[in-house]
Amino acid sequence: MNSAQTRQFLQLYAGSIHAHAQQLTDLDAAIGDADHGSNMERGMTAVLAALPERGTPAELLKSAAMTLISKVGGASGPLYGTAFLRAATSAAGKEDLTPQDVAQALQAGYQGLIERGRAQPGDKTMLDAWEPALHALPQGVAAAAQAARTGAEATRTMLARKGRASYLGERSIGHLDPGSVSSALLFEALAQALEHNT
Numbered sequence: 001m002n003s004a005q006t007r008q009f010l011q012l013y014a015g016s017i018h019a020h021a022q023q024l025t026d027l028d029a030a031i032g033d034a035d036h037g038s039n040m041e042r043g044m045t046a047v048l049a050a051l052p053e054r055g056t057p058a059e060l061l062k063s064a065a066m067t068l069i070s071k072v073g074g075a076s077g078p079l080y081g082t083a084f085l086r087a088a089t090s091a092a093g094k095e096d097l098t099p100q101d102v103a104q105a106l107q108a109g110y111q112g113l114i115e116r117g118r119a120q121p122g123d124k125t126m127l128d129a130w131e132p133a134l135h136a137l138p139q140g141v142a143a144a145a146q147a148a149r150t151g152a153e154a155t156r157t158m159l160a161r162k163g164r165a166s167y168l169g170e171r172s173i174g175h176l177d178p179g180s181v182s183s184a185l186l187f188e189a190l191a192q193a194l195e196h197n198t
């Protein structure tokens with residue numbers, strides 16, 4: 001994964017967030033505060049605007065992280081920002097990330113999510129997309145993206161144990177977790193950016 005692919009990943013993700021903003025907001029309206037789509041859309045628009053002209057994959061990811069942390073309200077900005085920042089730290093100094101480097105960066109991002117969100121898989125959060133995606137990653141990024149989507153779908157039957165949705169208790173069952181859906185979009189964008197090189 002080189003700089004051009006990293007940039008393409010961020011552009012594809014921003015485009016996908018834009019296309020799915022209403023869906024994400026509708027999902028958040030059901031079990032949260034109806035701002036996930038608009039928060040993520042504002043955040044990813046700012047990410048693209050602030051992205052430096054040049055830089056290693058790590059430098060681009062770090063720029064994206066700082067923008068998300070400073071510009072996106074709610075829980076999602078700090079969470080995605082932390083994941084991007086940990087991934088950037090893992091990838092630091094490399095011009096071209098091997099599939100193994102990408103896997104390590106994603107794993108570092110996932111650890112950041114666990115620490116920052118104090119959640120575990122099964123709590124009906126974005127971890128429920130990330131965990132199966134990382135599990136499938138040895139089979140390639142396309143398999144990871146598919147697993148992330150399946151994982152997001154599986155949040156429908158889960159009881160929310162973290163965040164605003166947890167206040168709903170049993171009423172959180174029957175709805176997809178919005179963060180798991182935006183995470184599935186992230187892995188799909190990554191797979192698309194890397195499609196021809198892995």
Ligand SMILES: [Mg+2]
Nearest residue numbers: 032033035036
């Ligand atoms: Mg929200």
